[in-house]
Amino acid sequence: xxxxxxxxxxxxxxxxxxxxxxxxxxxxxxxxxxxxxxxxxxxxxxxxxxxxxxxxxxxxxxxxxxxxxxxxxxxxxxxxxxxxxxxxxxxxxxxxxxxxxxxxxxxxxxxxxxxxxxxxxxxxxxxxxxxxxxxxxxxxxxxxxxxxxxxxxxxxxxxxxxxxxxxxxxxxxxxxxxxxxxxxxxxxxxxxxxxxxxxxxxxxxxxxxxxxxxxxxxxxxxxxxxxxxxxxxxxxxxxxxxxxxxxxxxxxxxxxxxxxxxxxxxxxxxxxxxxxxxxxxxxxxxxxxxxxxxxxxxxxxxxxxxxxxxxxxxxxxxxxxxxxxxxxxxxxxxxx
Amino acid sequence: xxxxxxxxxxxxxxxxxxxxxxxxxxxxxxxxxxxxxxxxxxxxxxxxxxxxxxxxxxxxxxxxxxxxxxxxxxxxxxxxxxxxxxxxxxxxxxxxxxxxxxxxxxxxxxxxxxxxxxxxxxxxxxxxxxxxxxxxxxxxxxxxxxxxxxxxxxxxxxxxxxxxxxxxxxxxxxxxxxxxxxxxxxxxxxxxxxxxxx
Numbered sequence: 001x002x003x004x005x006x007x008x009x010x011x012x013x014x015x016x017x018x019x020x021x022x023x024x025x026x027x028x029x030x031x032x033x034x035x036x037x038x039x040x041x042x043x044x045x046x047x048x049x050x051x052x053x054x055x056x057x058x059x060x061x062x063x064x065x066x067x068x069x070x071x072x073x074x075x076x077x078x079x080x081x082x083x084x085x086x087x088x089x090x091x092x093x094x095x096x097x098x099x100x101x102x103x104x105x106x107x108x109x110x111x112x113x114x115x116x117x118x119x120x121x122x123x124x125x126x127x128x129x130x131x132x133x134x135x136x137x138x139x140x141x142x143x144x145x146x147x148x149x150x151x152x153x154x155x156x157x158x159x160x161x162x163x164x165x166x167x168x169x170x171x172x173x174x175x176x177x178x179x180x181x182x183x184x185x186x187x188x189x190x191x192x193x194x195x196x197x198x199x200x201x202x203x204x205x206x207x208x209x210x211x212x213x214x215x216x217x218x219x220x221x222x223x224x225x226x227x228x229x230x231x232x233x234x235x236x237x238x239x240x241x242x243x244x245x246x247x248x249x250x251x252x253x254x255x256x257x258x259x260x261x262x263x264x265x266x267x268x269x270x271x272x273x274x275x276x277x278x279x280x281x282x283x284x285x286x287x288x289x290x291x292x293x294x295x296x297x298x299x300x301x302x303x304x305x306x307x308x309x310x311x312x313x314x315x316x317x318x319x320x321x322x323x324x325x326x327x328x329x330x331x332x333x334x335x336x
Numbered sequence: 337x338x339x340x341x342x343x344x345x346x347x348x349x350x351x352x353x354x355x356x357x358x359x360x361x362x363x364x365x366x367x368x369x370x371x372x373x374x375x376x377x378x379x380x381x382x383x384x385x386x387x388x389x390x391x392x393x394x395x396x397x398x399x400x401x402x403x404x405x406x407x408x409x410x411x412x413x414x415x416x417x418x419x420x421x422x423x424x425x426x427x428x429x430x431x432x433x434x435x436x437x438x439x440x441x442x443x444x445x446x447x448x449x450x451x452x453x454x455x456x457x458x459x460x461x462x463x464x465x466x467x468x469x470x471x472x473x474x475x476x477x478x479x480x481x482x483x484x485x486x487x488x489x490x491x492x493x494x495x496x497x498x499x500x501x502x503x504x505x506x507x508x509x510x511x512x513x514x515x516x517x518x519x520x521x522x523x524x525x526x527x528x529x530x531x532x533x534x
Binding site for chain 1: 369370373401404405408493496497499500501503504
């Protein structure tokens with residue numbers, strides 16, 4: 001028995017220390033180019049703090065752009081904001097390529113927005129696999145759709161805490177119909193709060209939100225154990241209600257991956273819709289893979305030792321507890 | 337006995353081709369989602385690694401649930417061990433080693449050959465060690481051990497899903513379809529060797 005707890009604690013510790021980074025919400029960076037006169041632009045580059053350090057990516061403007069007012073830097077709790085004025089000469093900005101050296105070794109996406117004097121706008125996304133953005137004309141809705149679906153998909157797959165909550169639900173739910181209801185409830189709930197947060201009707205500060213999300217995962221741990229023991233509880237009988245209530249919290253978390261600062265209002269509903277589609281796709285891939293694996297283990301007649309069988313449940317509870325403590329400590333620091 | 341000889345010959349060829357010096361051309365995919373996902377992306381987007389893994393899973397499925405269980409554990413385990421060794425040694429080969437896996441595994445699937453449990457175990461370990469070794473060399477340039485963990489996690493999932501799917505096939509024509517897929521894998525391997533020797 002002592003050996004069991006030793007293995008369990010070691011496993012949870014290893015997972016937790018490794019998962020600290022994984023659970024971290026990946027904040028996007030933003031680059032805003034605001035035209036102030038014919039050939040003059042204000043460049044605002046917000047580089048998010050990256051795992052407690054200044055972001056490794058830097059900005060490399062096109063060669064024909066000249067900085068006329070030296071950059072200033074402002075340090076915010078979650079980012080560094082660099083601002084400068086540039087002249088772009090006769091060539092203008094159309095077709096210019098802005099590069100972000102160092103971005104390729106990170107997990108950060110950067111939203112690039114150009115606001116012209118005539119009121120027209122242009123947006124692009126630079127990401128680690130394509131660490132540059134080209135400024136050109138208006139984009140088709142399909143280009144925007146593909147970019148935001150990709151962002152949503154990336155965001156859910158990087159958010160181990162969201163996936164762990166879904167795993168916890170899968171471990172509790174018995175029966176296909178109940179599973180369908182539970183996943184649908186979670187989807188509807190997080191879509192509601194994602195929309196509310198993105199459209200600016202409500203805002204949840206990250207430190208308490210992250211602590212609450214961790215608590216939602218911890219909440220599922222004892223429920224999973226109850227389910228194994230054949231006991232029942234309100235959560236086990238109606239998991240879809242729990243999925244809905246906690247889904248509202250997780251939706252605010254998803255919104256942190258969709259930066260809307262300075263985004264053209266006309267683009268906002270489209271961005272929201274396709275970002276959510278990406279999140280749902282990622283969630284479906286995860287649920288489908290988990291269920292298919294369980295079925296495959298049955299077909300292959302795999303008999304897991306009791307310890308291994310219990311591991312997913314203990315991982316949910318253990319990591320939920322670890323994150324709750326860690327994020328509560330961070331929250332207390334934030335409140336001070 | 338004949339089956340074990342096939343494995344011995346292919347093992348010899350594989351090890352021999354590993355020793356041949358050549359330029360390293362393998363590289364890892366950058367997903368922008370961290371090294372674990374880079375590893376997952378590498379496996380899914382690299383046919384030279386993906387096809388042999390799927391082929392072993394198909395063959396395991398044809399051989400039954402016991403072989404499926406062996407493949408799902410042994411292949412990822414051998415792959416990660418090969419990867420760790422590969423990341424230390426940095427030996428590369430000009431010969432398209434994966435093509436040998438294509439030929440061997442595709443041939444075994446197409447022939448639906450009976451294979452004793454010990455031989456299948458050896459085959460799984462061999463395929464895992466060789467491809468893991470090649471991945472390990474590539475991982476030196478980027479994702480490191482976390483990338484290797486991503487690859488082996490994806491391998492475990494893929495081999496489990498594919499071998500279980502084949503085991504659950506009931507109609508005779510479905511087994512024939514799997515064998516046809518094996519013949520395509522052989523053909524692809526022959527094309528790869530032909531391309532390398534042109």
